[in-house]
Amino acid sequence: MTDMPHQYSIKELEQRANDIRMDIIKMLEQAGSGHSAGPLGLADIFTALYFHSLKHDPKNPDWDGRDILILSNGHCVPVRYATMAHAGYFPKAELLTLRKFGSRLQGHPERLRLPGMETTSGPLGSGLSQATGMALALKMDDVRNRWVYVITSDGELDEGNSWEAVMLAAKYNPGNLIAIVDRNNIQIDGPTESVMPLESLKAKWEAFGWFALNINGNDIEAIISAVEMAKAVTEKPVVIIAHTIPGKGVDFMEKDFHWHGKPPGHEEAMKALKELRTLQGKIRSEHQ
Amino acid sequence: MPEMHFKHDWSEKDSLRKGFGMGLLEAGKRNKNVVALCADLTESTQMHLFAEEFPERFVQVGVAEQNLVTVAAGMAAMGKIPFVSSYAAFSPGRNWEQIRTTIALNDRPVKIIGSHAGVSVGPDGATHQMLEDIPLMRALPNMVVIAPCDSVEAQKATLAMAADKRPNYMRLAREATPVFTSPHTPFEIGKGYVFRAGTDVTIVATGTMTYQALETAKLLAHKYISVEVVHISTIKPLDEEVILNSAAKTRHVITAEEAQIAGGLGGAVAELLGEKLPTSMARVGVKDHFGESGEPDELIKYFGLDAEAIAKVAQKLLTDHTNHKH
């Protein structure tokens, strides 16, 4: 698994993302708290990364040739847990311990509790700078072919720390850093553009010295191809602004900021699971 | 008790930050994984010595203290030993949550250097005179808090930090202060030392105040009061044994720090003695007040942090306690 041969078809990856969404719903219902919209929206990105783009070894999470993935918006960690379980980091049964006492699956990710977690996050705005530090350290050691990926939310771009990191990465251009912004246009208090306008987001990153791409963050093929593009750009660090639908795959959650920070109840979970089940096999046409 | 090794001549002055700068340069020579990051105060924090020698291992982050510590946390994750320097008012003053999450909870061996702590910063005034850093950092699990007493000890502390696997904070002062320890004076992270033996009252001091405590002991010797000076260079983890032993002997304990009296060394010692050996106590420090512009010596005196002021506190403690007994 260390070389991650590209053995999955797009269709298989889409099915995987759908299965991960179902696990997210089950986990959140069982936990009774947590965030729904973000993790569902990110399922395609996580699937594309863990099952296609990332170099990693679930049986040897500390492998020193691995790519690094930082989840800056730690509240979306259910999608990472679910994807890691699917990839073989730990048994899927453990997913239902999310947020419970004694669980390795903390409400927000803690590096020391779960191998493969890379860092502790939750307080927003610090992931990009940690990723930049990692990328710089690799560059100092002249390590090639190891990439540092960092996923940030759009809401956390309100944080000054985010832009401090944006400036530093452009200054040093470590050459191995890929940022992915989960542009789902919501944050806890409402739509991002009413809480704190971020547009023109692409122009902002470009003005700060980055190479920026807009993509459909729920299209696995587009995600994979954007990552390949990012690796080909060497003159600047690259940000992929991934436009995702918050709550993706569950009609009553999609694009509703009220689902940013709450879990489904039992009836809602049943309804969501049914929706996700019936979508299976039709996902690709859904996108078109 | 073995005699402490001090310098013969205490007239030479040097700054703690200079000792740090020399120590970091040496640490960089000893270990290629030592890296340094600064937030636009390279010369002021004496990090330029390292930056000039190892430009490829130095990261200038600009005036961005939150980035300073989080970039360092990322570098530590990849096996580096990052030293980050700024003024204590900004780091850990401004970036405390980032330190809490990405360094302390995350348990990354980042070495945070807070220069310009205390009122002896002088003319810059209250905004730049950090007095609250000790309680801020002492409250963090996993964090080691160090406050060396002079330039030579700051150098030793820096080398010890480079070899320590934990997150560390070291507080430094701007002003040149007397250098009284020698290369042979013992230093170890986590250990306190009896710098002067005495029988009547103990002064537990840290940072720049250890020198003042030693001067206090000389003043009080003329009044036939025997002062024991315990130097605490590591405020966390605290060397409980050296403090308890001294308190058991003298039964009177004064703490001295160039910082707020709330929650710092005085707080730590009060917690210890309160639980394990209730002892009559007084705390010397800045008393719930901000600093202001002035000359360092002038401010040290104004805030009651000089040897004469500590001597008065000691005499009052001894008198009050004696009166209580009757």
Ligand SMILES: [Mg+2]
């Ligand atoms: Mg969002």
